[in-house]
Amino acid sequence: MSASKAPAPQFAALAAPFELRGVNFRNRFVQAPMCAMYSAPDGSATPQNVEYYRARAAGGVGLSIVEITFTDDRGSRAFPAELGAHNDMMIPGLSDIAEAIRSEGAVAGLQLGHCGPQRVISEGPIVAASPIPWMAGKRVPLELTIDQIEQIVQDHSDATRRAVQAGFQLLEVHAAHGYLLNAFLTPSTNHRTDNYGGSFGNRLRFLLEVVAVMRAELGPKRLLCVRLNGDDLLEGGLGIEEYSRVARALADNGVDLIHVSAGTYRAMDRRIPPMYLRNETFAGYAAPIRKASGLPVIASGTIHDMVEANRLLADGEADFIALARPLFADPDLPNKVLGGRYAEVLPCIRCNTCVGREQSGKRAYCSINPKTGREYQKALPPKTSRTISVVGAGPAGIQLALVTAEHGHRVTLWEKKDRIGGQLLAATRLPFKHTLPRLLRYYESALAWANVTIHLGKNADAASLTDEVIVLATGAAWWVPLEISRSATIPVLGAEDAIARLEQLSRRVLVVGGALVGIEIALALSSHCAVVLAERDSDYDDDVNLHARLVLMPALSKNRVNVRFNAVVEEIVGRTVSMTVEGRKFTDEFDSVVWTPRQRSTGARIASYAGSNLIAIGECTGARGLLETTASAYRSAMAI
Numbered sequence: 001m002s003a004s005k006a007p008a009p010q011f012a013a014l015a016a017p018f019e020l021r022g023v024n025f026r027n028r029f030v031q032a033p034m035c036a037m038y039s040a041p042d043g044s045a046t047p048q049n050v051e052y053y054r055a056r057a058a059g060g061v062g063l064s065i066v067e068i069t070f071t072d073d074r075g076s077r078a079f080p081a082e083l084g085a086h087n088d089m090m091i092p093g094l095s096d097i098a099e100a101i102r103s104e105g106a107v108a109g110l111q112l113g114h115c116g117p118q119r120v121i122s123e124g125p126i127v128a129a130s131p132i133p134w135m136a137g138k139r140v141p142l143e144l145t146i147d148q149i150e151q152i153v154q155d156h157s158d159a160t161r162r163a164v165q166a167g168f169q170l171l172e173v174h175a176a177h178g179y180l181l182n183a184f185l186t187p188s189t190n191h192r193t194d195n196y197g198g199s200f201g202n203r204l205r206f207l208l209e210v211v212a213v214m215r216a217e218l219g220p221k222r223l224l225c226v227r228l229n230g231d232d233l234l235e236g237g238l239g240i241e242e243y244s245r246v247a248r249a250l251a252d253n254g255v256d257l258i259h260v261s262a263g264t265y266r267a268m269d270r271r272i273p274p275m276y277l278r279n280e281t282f283a284g285y286a287a288p289i290r291k292a293s294g295l296p297v298i299a300s301g302t303i304h305d306m307v308e309a310n311r312l313l314a315d316g317e318a319d320f321i322a323l324a325r326p327l328f329a330d331p332d333l334p335n336k337v338l339g340g341r342y343a344e345v346l347p348c349i350r351c352n353t354c355v356g357r358e359q360s361g362k363r364a365y366c367s368i369n370p371k372t373g374r375e376y377q378k379a380l381p382p383k384t385s386r387t388i389s390v391v392g393a394g395p396a397g398i399q400l401a402l403v404t405a406e407h408g409h410r411v412t413l414w415e416k417k418d419r420i421g422g423q424l425l426a427a428t429r430l431p432f433k434h435t436l437p438r439l440l441r442y443y444e445s446a447l448a449w450a451n452v453t454i455h456l457g458k459n460a461d462a463a464s465l466t467d468e469v470i471v472l473a474t475g476a477a478w479w480v481p482l483e484i485s486r487s488a489t490i491p492v493l494g495a496e497d498a499i500a501r502l503e504q505l506s507r508r509v510l511v512v513g514g515a516l517v518g519i520e521i522a523l524a525l526s527s528h529c530a531v532v533l534a535e536r537d538s539d540y541d542d543d544v545n546l547h548a549r550l551v552l553m554p555a556l557s558k559n560r561v562n563v564r565f566n567a568v569v570e571e572i573v574g575r576t577v578s579m580t581v582e583g584r585k586f587t588d589e590f591d592s593v594v595w596t597p598r599q600r601s602t603g604a605r606i607a608s609y610a611g612s613n614l615i616a617i618g619e620c621t622g623a624r625g626l627l628e629t630t631a632s633a634y635r636s637a638m639a640i
Helices: 009-015 047-058 088-103 146-166 180-185 200-218 240-252 265-271 283-293 306-314 325-329 333-338 353-359 395-406 423-427 436-449 495-500 516-525 546-558 603-607 625-639
Strands: 018-020 023-025 029-031 063-070 107-112 170-175 223-229 257-261 297-299 320-323 387-391 410-415 453-456 469-472 492-494 507-512 529-534 562-564 567-574 576-581 584-589 592-595 614-616
Touching (some): 009 306, 009 333, 029 047, 063 088, 063 170, 088 107, 088 146, 107 146, 146 170, 146 200, 170 180, 170 200, 180 200, 223 240, 240 283, 257 283, 283 306, 320 325, 325 353, 353 546, 387 395, 395 410, 395 436, 423 436, 423 495, 507 516, 516 529, 516 546, 516 592
Parallel strands (some): 029 320, 063 107, 107 170, 223 257, 257 297, 297 320, 387 410, 387 469, 410 453, 469 614, 492 592, 507 529, 529 562
Antiparallel strands (some): 018 023, 567 576
8 A cells, every 4th residue: 555545444543644853754653673683793784684674664664663773892782693883884784774764655763772781692791780680690791880881872972873874864772671771770780879870860861861962963853762661570670650750851851752662681571472471562651651751652562453553542642653573474564454454464473483583693584474584585577377286275385375376376275174274273272372363364365365276175186186386285294103102091192183182181191292382282281181291302392482481481380280301201001101201210190191293294295296396395394383384385485
């Protein structure tokens, strides 16, 4: 939808333009400054950065705030591939990003930030207001000297100058989430006894000094925004009353806009909640900050419901709505919502694969949209339209069908079950997977919009497939090793069968496998069963990302799931399971066993299609998890 077309009436508040100090925003959508890790190792921008931001500006946001950007080459950088504004050599790349955003009609913003004690990369130095680690067991930071504080203020001034030269219209300084400026504001992390600690005014001093130099560099035609918590969400932290005082001071010192958030790294599970938690937003902090400061505010924090987003604006609780993960999943969300096509939005499922990768030093990618971060890889239009049969309508098959249909091919999708979805469909039966049904509904509609022919409840016969390309997307088989289970008199189920029979399983259950699927099944069963979870290694599998661990591990403990590491199941005889745990052999009795490890489909299955133009994708090729599965499908689709 172009900005000139009439917006959908139910989203009139989101569609309303806004003017602030001569800067015009076409609507109230804000791309939040989510770190995607697409920069070069030296902090310079890459084509991957540029095209990623171009796509979201083209998707219709009113304001795009480029991710946290470090300001010096000493201690401000948090992540390995973080964007930099620390020297003049960064200006050309930053200008490429700003020009890409502005060329698509959005206002170009850039966030500057100093990580302080929350430094993810292992190299030092780590600095903070006081020598207090952000969490017990983390590295103890060095306390900044007065000279160092003054240098950091100057660094923000210099970085702002570079951003202005690059063409950014708005600068945001990060004073939230436990980063350096936030650590100075909060008494629990600021024990200083000099002019930067103690009283409210002293703790605020550093932030106001940064604001003053940034305001001076920006001049009257560009905007200054501050990312500010409404609550630190931790014991001893500041709450909404104290942050309302901070907001008033910011308004008195030349700030134009406040971007309201909450939490620190210690409250990561609430700050970026995964699908296991309810959709709790931070929007409630926006209205008090707005009232206290008299400034326009950006509401943020897991606002995934656009009806609620529109209400927040219409009721005067906020002036803009920031979206991070929803725009990461679907860059065209604003155009779709305002164009009356809300049902066409690819919905973020809050799996947190994106932010989990960022926290582990990897580039962020999306498990349900493999185009994200790959916008710079332009597809050449196919020379001819081909006929394609896709066998298996799980995530891989669906992804390939959608992409190839978009490229003009004629696609037929075969699924042996009576509904598409594959393992995603099975996972919807887990009580905490409440984000998945909407994704499946989207897939069903998207396939119809793409004119993909679907045959449900049918096994594709190799002999009957005459299309020019045959794509095998049959997934991985859940299996139970016969040599272990042949003498069992209790049910020994694979993961998919267990999920289908969750309510039928009772009393004592052994779940084998500490990958994500095993943990989720153990948690689901623990509501009505006594569960033992056995993992053969010394830790959970790699597919359990940081954000899942923060929620799932306490949940297992609360529900009294007995987790045994270095546990190898050797035999099941009757009801008795023999296993070795930490090198010691023992036996235990159970009423059922759930076996969650998987093996990929056999070569014989693929060989049965020999003679055709065959492509195998997804888990039947050894890919693991949703991210690898959809990426595999996307790569193959781009090559057809």
